[in-house]
Amino acid sequence: MPAISRDLVLGLLLAAYSLFMAFVGIPFGIDSPEEVPNPALSPRLWPDIIIAITAFLAALMILRATMGRKNTDGPEPAGSPLPPVEEGGAVDPTMEWQQGRTGTILTLVGVVFLLLTYPVLHVFGLLIGSVILMAAFSLLYRERQWGALIGCAVGIPLVCYLFFEKVANIPIPMGLMSFLEG
Amino acid sequence: MFEHIVAAFGLVATFETILALAVGVAVGVVLGAVPGMTATMAVGLTLPFTFLLQPVTGILLLLGVYKGGIYGGSIPAILIKTPGTPASSCTVLDGYPMAQKGQAGRALDMALYASCTADLISNLSLILFAAWLAQIALAFGPPEYFTLIVFSLTIIAGVAGDDLVKGCVSAALGLILATIGLDLIFGTDRFVFGNTSLMSGLNFIPVLIGLFALPEVIDYFGRKASARVKVSSVGGTHASWADYKRCLPTIIKSSFIGVLMGAIPGIGGAPSAFLAYSEARRTAKNRHEFGKGAIEGVAASEAGNNGVAGATMIPLLALGIPGDVITAVILGAFMIHGLQPGPVMFQNNLTMIYALFIGIMASSVFLFIIGKIGIRMFRRIADIPKSLMFPMVLVLCIFGSYAINNSMFDIAVMLATGFLGYFMLRFGIPAAPFLIAFILGPILENTFRQSLLMGGGDYTIFFRSTINWIFWALTVGSLVLIVYQTVIKRRPIPVG
Numbered sequence: 001m002p003a004i005s006r007d008l009v010l011g012l013l014l015a016a017y018s019l020f021m022a023f024v025g026i027p028f029g030i031d032s033p034e035e036v037p038n039p040a041l042s043p044r045l046w047p048d049i050i051i052a053i054t055a056f057l058a059a060l061m062i063l064r065a066t067m068g069r070k071n072t073d074g075p076e077p078a079g080s081p082l083p084p085v086e087e088g089g090a091v092d093p094t095m096e097w098q099q100g101r102t103g104t105i106l107t108l109v110g111v112v113f114l115l116l117t118y119p120v121l122h123v124f125g126l127l128i129g130s131v132i133l134m135a136a137f138s139l140l141y142r143e144r145q146w147g148a149l150i151g152c153a154v155g156i157p158l159v160c161y162l163f164f165e166k167v168a169n170i171p172i173p174m175g176l177m178s179f180l181e182g
Numbered sequence: 183m184f185e186h187i188v189a190a191f192g193l194v195a196t197f198e199t200i201l202a203l204a205v206g207v208a209v210g211v212v213l214g215a216v217p218g219m220t221a222t223m224a225v226g227l228t229l230p231f232t233f234l235l236q237p238v239t240g241i242l243l244l245l246g247v248y249k250g251g252i253y254g255g256s257i258p259a260i261l262i263k264t265p266g267t268p269a270s271s272c273t274v275l276d277g278y279p280m281a282q283k284g285q286a287g288r289a290l291d292m293a294l295y296a297s298c299t300a301d302l303i304s305n306l307s308l309i310l311f312a313a314w315l316a317q318i319a320l321a322f323g324p325p326e327y328f329t330l331i332v333f334s335l336t337i338i339a340g341v342a343g344d345d346l347v348k349g350c351v352s353a354a355l356g357l358i359l360a361t362i363g364l365d366l367i368f369g370t371d372r373f374v375f376g377n378t379s380l381m382s383g384l385n386f387i388p389v390l391i392g393l394f395a396l397p398e399v400i401d402y403f404g405r406k407a408s409a410r411v412k413v414s415s416v417g418g419t420h421a422s423w424a425d426y427k428r429c430l431p432t433i434i435k436s437s438f439i440g441v442l443m444g445a446i447p448g449i450g451g452a453p454s455a456f457l458a459y460s461e462a463r464r465t466a467k468n469r470h471e472f473g474k475g476a477i478e479g480v481a482a483s484e485a486g487n488n489g490v491a492g493a494t495m496i497p498l499l500a501l502g503i504p505g506d507v508i509t510a511v512i513l514g515a516f517m518i519h520g521l522q523p524g525p526v527m528f529q530n531n532l533t534m535i536y537a538l539f540i541g542i543m544a545s546s547v548f549l550f551i552i553g554k555i556g557i558r559m560f561r562r563i564a565d566i567p568k569s570l571m572f573p574m575v576l577v578l579c580i581f582g583s584y585a586i587n588n589s590m591f592d593i594a595v596m597l598a599t600g601f602l603g604y605f606m607l608r609f610g611i612p613a614a615p616f617l618i619a620f621i622l623g624p625i626l627e628n629t630f631r632q633s634l635l636m637g638g639g640d641y642t643i644f645f646r647s648t649i650n651w652i653f654w655a656l657t658v659g660s661l662v663l664i665v666y667q668t669v670i671k672r673r674p675i676p677v678g
Contacts, residue, residue: 006609006610009609010609010611014351021358025373029371029372029373029374029375030365030370030371030372030373031365031370031371031372032368032370033368033370038634038635038638038639039634039639040630040631040634040635040639041367041368041631041635043365043367043368043370043372045631046361046627046630046631047358047361047372050354050357050358050361051358053350053354054351054354054355054358057347057350057351057354058351060347061347061348061351064347102404103404103405104404106403106404107400107401107403107404109403110399110400110402110403110404111400111403111601111604114396114399114400114597114600114601115597117576117580117593117597118590118593118594118597121580121590121593122590126580126581126584129580130577130580130581133573133576133577133580134573134574134576134577137399137572137573137576138569138570138573140403141402141403141568141569141572141573142569143567143569143570145567148567148570149570152570152573152574153573156573156574156577156578157577157581160577160578160581161581163231164581164584164585167234168231168233168234168585169234170233170584170585170588171588172581172584173584173590
């Protein structure tokens, strides 16, 4: 997606989000007493201010995008010598985006797998669920060294489980495998 | 005062705390050396493991990870031309050319010496200035705190990424997410929708982990390794005492640049490193060698980025305002352990403050020891396959998120913010302002409403004191500067 249309899409999404929050989210999502002696006390005041600012920023973004200003934000292109300087987030330049639609399709597959994470954990518990997820994700990431894969898939969740359950005394849910706790 | 210092030594000089410091530095160096991992991610993933520790031990563990992570980023920067953390971006410029000439060991040594020296200077600045600033902050009331936080958010929104508007959008999203829960005054529901898990609001750890770790996990699906990465040999070269003496003026100047940048909320290590590098090149007699393997270039960039580490703690300890994303995480760690950093802590818990000072100074020593021992081992870190590392990150995220409140709901929050973080990544919205706004949001709202209550609903209360006017002037000034920088195209530093 070209950079300009991406900003326009983002601006429109933010505008829609602001309208939704102003007319639906805040009125129905926030319980406010009928009689508020001072506007400063209203539970809605602060969210209203934030949404008003967001709406202003959305309008600014749409205006900027429609005026044709280029924007170069986003993941750095492959081969770039330096990553973005944003603290806390980094794109690894040793990894390049897959050619054509492959990267997008693989990402969508990965997103679906990630959406299954919660149900898997809920059913199998954190220990077995993590083993399954670790193995599945490693395979999805095209890892084919079976020894390392199995070792990590079993070892890492087991170490985490032992630390939190036995050392930190935090009971870890086992889901359907709760009979193992017996 | 003396009895507080003695008590503080008692808190720090325990096997548990010393071990935590050493382990923290080692973990930070290892994780910081892995391209794709960041110091923020390292601190965030370590945070849940501090629950069972004493407050001092847990916070020093996180500080060790922070400092180790900042230094660790220089290792792949020098060996494979890939900074392990954004703060080490500048080290690539001269570090990698040195490695290509067979001087990787010399570059790594100088990076370590510069890092430790800058760290020491930064720690001393923290000790000298934090108490002084905390004294001044005792005069702050809710209106002053409100304008201070607005100023902090403005800078953070402006410098995190190239786009001020997107930075502000990120901060606004963080602020609205922070309103979830019960209203502070009436106790009524805000975006709870009958879900009891939401009544206490969203816990910041799952939000942090989801926002900074999961987008990388998702993004990796669509990537593949580029051409085979060649890891330079460390070789037998070392930085000599003469090298260090020659670079010392550069290191000291760069350290102070780092301290100045670090003390201002929102700047961070990367801009500081580049500024220190530019200044060193500008004043160097051998400026023609910069970008081609000048050891002074490595020293300047590493001193610049490590000079930030201790200084970012100044606004955190003195004012309770995080200076960057990592100190925002550390602020969260304070809160989890029932502590509130700020001027009141200097009044009521001086022993803890001194214990942190002592521990922070000790971390510089550990950084030197572990860095020196591990240089040859750490080059292997760059070889860790991403196909195993990212699933490992996911598992750590899962256990870490669950452990906070023994709640599966927190895992759901972590996943949801992970998807939000990926959406932000694809649209170029920086994540740092989001997290800082999320943490500061409740404080900002609270001071806003308290101020209006004090003023009887009159908004002029935010303009009544001199301190207010100073912060408003700084806010306007930073906005003007940020807009100016985004309008004017900056000349890039030539890559050697």
